Amino acid sequence: MKRTHSLMKAFACSVIAGISLLSTASIIAADTTAPDFTLPGKTSPTVQLSKYKGSVVMLNFWASWCGPCRTEMPLMDQIYKKYAAAGFVLLGVNVDTDSSDAQKFLSQVSVSFPIAYDRENKVSKVYDVAAMPSTVFIDRKGRVRQLHRGYKPGDENEYLSEIRALIREPG
Amino acid sequence: MKRLLPLLLIASAMLLSGCAIEPWVKPYERAALADEVMSNDRNPLVDDYMDHVREVREGSRGATGAAGGGCGCN
Amino acid sequence: MRYLTLSRHSFCIAFVFLMFGLLNEAHAGVLPEDRADALYHRYDGGGEIVGGWSATFRKKIGENVDFNGSYDVDMVSSASIDVVTAASPYKEKRQQYSAGFQYLHGKTTYGVSGLKSSEPDYLSNNISYSIKEDMFGDLTTVTLGFTRGRDHVRQHVVDKATHTDTFSDKFLEFGNEVTPRADRRNYRVGVTQILTKKLIATVNYESQAMQGFLRSPYRRVRYGDANSTSISYQSELYPHTRTSNAIGLESRYYLSYRASIKIGYRYYTDTWGINSHTGDVQYVHPFGENWLSEWSLRYYTQKKASFYSDLFPYADAQNFLARDRELSTMSDYSFHFGLERKWKFTQKVFVKASFFYDRIQYDFKDFRNNLNSKLAPANQPLYKYGSNVFMLQGSLGF
Numbered sequence: 303m304k305r306t307h308s309l310m311k312a313f314a315c316s317v318i319a320g321i322s323l324l325s326t327a328s329i330i331a332a333d334t335t336a337p338d339f340t341l342p343g344k345t346s347p348t349v350q351l352s353k354y355k356g357s358v359v360m361l362n363f364w365a366s367w368c369g370p371c372r373t374e375m376p377l378m379d380q381i382y383k384k385y386a387a388a389g390f391v392l393l394g395v396n397v398d399t400d401s402s403d404a405q406k407f408l409s410q411v412s413v414s415f416p417i418a419y420d421r422e423n424k425v426s427k428v429y430d431v432a433a434m435p436s437t438v439f440i441d442r443k444g445r446v447r448q449l450h451r452g453y454k455p456g457d458e459n460e461y462l463s464e465i466r467a468l469i470r471e472p473g
Numbered sequence: 474m475k476r477l478l479p480l481l482l483i484a485s486a487m488l489l490s491g492c493a494i495e496p497w498v499k500p501y502e503r504a505a506l507a508d509e510v511m512s513n514d515r516n517p518l519v520d521d522y523m524d525h526v527r528e529v530r531e532g533s534r535g536a537t538g539a540a541g542g543g544c545g546c547n
Numbered sequence: 548m549r550y551l552t553l554s555r556h557s558f559c560i561a562f563v564f565l566m567f568g569l570l571n572e573a574h575a576g577v578l579p580e581d582r583a584d585a586l587y588h589r590y591d592g593g594g595e596i597v598g599g600w601s602a603t604f605r606k607k608i609g610e611n612v613d614f615n616g617s618y619d620v621d622m623v624s625s626a627s628i629d630v631v632t633a634a635s636p637y638k639e640k641r642q643q644y645s646a647g648f649q650y651l652h653g654k655t656t657y658g659v660s661g662l663k664s665s666e667p668d669y670l671s672n673n674i675s676y677s678i679k680e681d682m683f684g685d686l687t688t689v690t691l692g693f694t695r696g697r698d699h700v701r702q703h704v705v706d707k708a709t710h711t712d713t714f715s716d717k718f719l720e721f722g723n724e725v726t727p728r729a730d731r732r733n734y735r736v737g738v739t740q741i742l743t744k745k746l747i748a749t750v751n752y753e754s755q756a757m758q759g760f761l762r763s764p765y766r767r768v769r770y771g772d773a774n775s776t777s778i779s780y781q782s783e784l785y786p787h788t789r790t791s792n793a794i795g796l797e798s799r800y801y802l803s804y805r806a807s808i809k810i811g812y813r814y815y816t817d818t819w820g821i822n823s824h825t826g827d828v829q830y831v832h833p834f835g836e837n838w839l840s841e842w843s844l845r846y847y848t849q850k851k852a853s854f855y856s857d858l859f860p861y862a863d864a865q866n867f868l869a870r871d872r873e874l875s876t877m878s879d880y881s882f883h884f885g886l887e888r889k890w891k892f893t894q895k896v897f898v899k900a901s902f903f904y905d906r907i908q909y910d911f912k913d914f915r916n917n918l919n920s921k922l923a924p925a926n927q928p929l930y931k932y933g934s935n936v937f938m939l940q941g942s943l944g945f
Contacts, residue, residue: 367507370577372894397501426501432684434500452575454610496684498741505745505801509839510831513739513749513799513809518584518603518617519885519903519938526590526936530909532849532873533815533823535753536795538737 332447336361336440339425341395344408344417349393352444357389358468359440360461363420363431364394366403370453371435375411377458381465382415388469389442395420397431439464442473513538576654576681578613580895581606584942592907592934595627599641611651615660619643628872628918628930629766641666647675654681662696668714668764670699673731686741696731702764718764729759745801750794757789768870769917770859773925778858784868785854791817795825807831820853821874829883841885848878857914858924872930875914881907897944905936 336351336359343349351359362378364371375394382392392415396404401419408417420426429438433451441447448464450457498506505511514520520537528534583604590597599621607613621641647660658677664670673696680689701714717724733755740748762785771778797811813825829843852874854867887901908931915927 363501365501365504367504369580369894398504423499423501426499431499431501434503436500452577454575454577456610496686498684498686498744500685502744503741506741506747508801508805508807510805510807510833511747511799511801513747513797514579516584516885516901516940516942518586518601519901519940522586522588522601522619522938523883523905523936526905526907527847530873531823531847531877531879532819532821532852533791533793533813533825533847535733535735535755535791535815536751536793536813538749538751538795 332449334446336438336444336446337428339428341418341420341425344405344419346416349416349418351393351440354391354393355444356442356473357391358385358442358465360390360392360465361429361438361440362392362394363397363426363429363434363436363438365397365434366407367398368434372407372411373455374435374453374458375413378461379413379415381458381461382413385465385469389473390465390469391416393418395425397423397426397434399423437461439468441468441471576651576656576685578607578610578649578651578656579605580944581613582942582944584940586938586940588939589937590934593627593909593932595623595625595934597621597623597625613649613651614647615649616646617644628916639666639668641669654685655679668701668703670701672697688737688739690735690737690739692733692735692737694731694733694735696733698729698731698759700727700729700760700764702727718760725760727760727764729757729761732756745803746798748796748798750796752795753791753793755789755791759787761785761787761789762869763871766871768856768859768868769924770861770864771924772860773858774923776921776923778920778924779862781862781868783870784866786819786867789817789819791815791821805833815849819874821849821851823847823849837889837891839887839889841883841887843883845881845883846878847880849876851876851913855913870914872911872914876912877910877914878912879907879909881905895944897942899940899942899944901938901940901942903936903938903940907934907936908932909934 338350338352340348340350351361360378360381362374364375366372378392378394382390394413394415394417396417396419398404398419399421401421404417404419418425429436435453437450437453438446439448439450447468450460450464509515524537581604583602585600585602587600588598599619601617601619603615603617605613605615619642623639623641625639641664643662643664645660645662647658649656649658651657656677656679658675658679660675662671662673662675664673673694675692675694677690677692679691681687682689699716701716702718704713704715706713716727718727733753735751735753737749737751742748762783766783767780768783769778769780793813793815795811795813797809799807799809801807807830809827809829809831811825811827811829813823815821815823815825825845825847827843827845829841831839831841833839852869854865855869855871855874856864857870857875859865859868883903883905885901885903887899889897889899891897911930914930915924916930917924917927919927
């Protein structure tokens with residue numbers, strides 16, 4: 303009886319623990335065409351991804367309740383201001399179901415890049431957002447090139463090197 | 474055979490772990506869960522102190538989620 | 548009941564497999580934010596007044612390592628029923644220090660910490676290890692913990708002739724000299740599961756094995772006739788081992804107007820014959836952006852240890868003897884209230900002030916209030932008392 307219990311425990315622990323070997327695969331893989339979408343915008347009535355073809359697009363999925371998302375906003379604004387003239391767009395896709403929380407945040411931390419509201423999370427689903435924040439780098443031809451999950455201090459350097467590389471490519 | 478049983482269980486656990494389970498609450502659906510009111514850890518110092526107050530006066534201990542350790546209670 | 552024992556064997560297997568977390572290259576987790584808290588606390592009840600304060604801090608070093616430490620001091624100016632009926636009131640200071648590190652790799656956090664608790668007549672040294680892992684798209688968190696400790700008991704002896712205080716660490720038991728040490732091995736498993744967008748559930752299992760000198764050197768049991776006022780006393784005698792198992796379940800639900808409700812239950816059982824049930828419910832209600840209140844009720848009930856008795860019929864009535872009211876048939880119910888005010892400066896930096904109050908009512912079913920020795924035990928009332936706990940906390944996020 304004691305031995306069975308011991309084995310049961312070992313099994314339970316192993317199932318739980320062994321699953322640490324799992325890795326999640328992404329539906330949005332590199333070198334696929336970035337799915338187009340149209341969402342309501344903050345400063346314009348609609349924001350459509352395909353309109354930015356020819357520019358490098360950095361799609362950033364963020365939420366007002368997500369700490370790292372809020373931390374990287376001012377840094378992303380600096381990046382946007384620096385490279386906008388070179389044909390770069392940073393598109394902030396907000397996933398809050400209630401946009402008023404996002405608007406409150408933006409009134410405190412204003413950014414100059416376009417913001418779109420994905421209130422029903424349809425675009426988040428299509429882009430298989432697996433972490434908050436998530437950043438997708440799209441080249442001038444509209445192809446997904448790089449996925450970045452989460453944000454920790456220092457990640458902005460990775461963003462910069464990716465943007466610089468994509469900007470150099472022809473449209 | 475009895476000796477192999479633990480190994481077989483571990484091996485099957487590892488095979489089972491090959492089945493990916495899709496998270497049913499997406500990362501972008503966690504607004505409520507991220508709210509402070511849903512945290513079980515808002516005041517760890519208070520929780521530890523109250524656990525100690527109870528442990529010293531009751532005959533039971535444990536399974537509260539706090540870390541173990543001697544309390545010097547007799 | 549045949550309870551499960553978390554054997555070292557299965558624990559090691561689980562540990563090895565969680566170490567495989569080192570191979571997991573998926574998106575990383577995050578360490579908790581830096582914070583510091585200081586707490587003033589005061590307990591008064593049953594004649595005891597215990598005042599003190601605690602402080603804790605946690606600081607990240609880079610993105611993968613954090614360091615934490617805490618300090619507690621309690622000043623016991625106690626005249627609890629144990630002390631009053633057996634000895635004179637005393638003042639005693641308890642200090643506790645702890646320090647630890649955590650290391651984050653991928654989705655796994657490894658932690659190690661040390662804890663030392665010291666009173667003039669009780670010393671406890673403990674080392675803890677933990678592994679925490681996020682799985683299934685961060686919907687599941689599994690934590691394993693292990694603590695190993697060693698306690699050292701001493702007896703405060705006052706030599707009335709020379710008016711000196713000494714601490715003796717050799718006791719006599721059955722005419723044999725025993726060294727009052729106790730060893731502790733504590734195993735914990737916890738699983739937190741996000742069930743829906745608004746519901747989280749947690750299961751905690753904890754098993755502890757203690758070995759050595761497990762009683763108080765001061766406490767005594769009494770024996771005699773329940774209807775007589777001439778009662779005698781002898782030293783307590785406890786088993787040298789105690790193994791316990793506890794399982795706790797709790798669930799927290801988000802209410803759409805921005806509040807939460809939590810219910811919890813814990814079952815405990817040990818080799819001394821104690822079985823207990825704990826139930827609690829908590830409600831968290833914020834007011835606007837900066838104020839938050841919490842309210843909870845808790846009920847606890849336990850069955851006595853097999854070798855406990857308020858009054859034994861005669862001397863050496865059993866192999867083991869105890870009259871510690873913590874081991875008696877008892878229950879307690881408590882009410883808790885907390886109020887917090889937060890000032891947010893930036894995304895991370897905040898200052899918080901909190902106040903908490905607990906009212907705990909204890910009810911003993913087979914421990915009598917023997918303060919009045921003119922009463923025969925049968926006429927002494929069953930002991931009950933109420934206590935108040937006050938806490939004031941200051942917190943800093945940085």
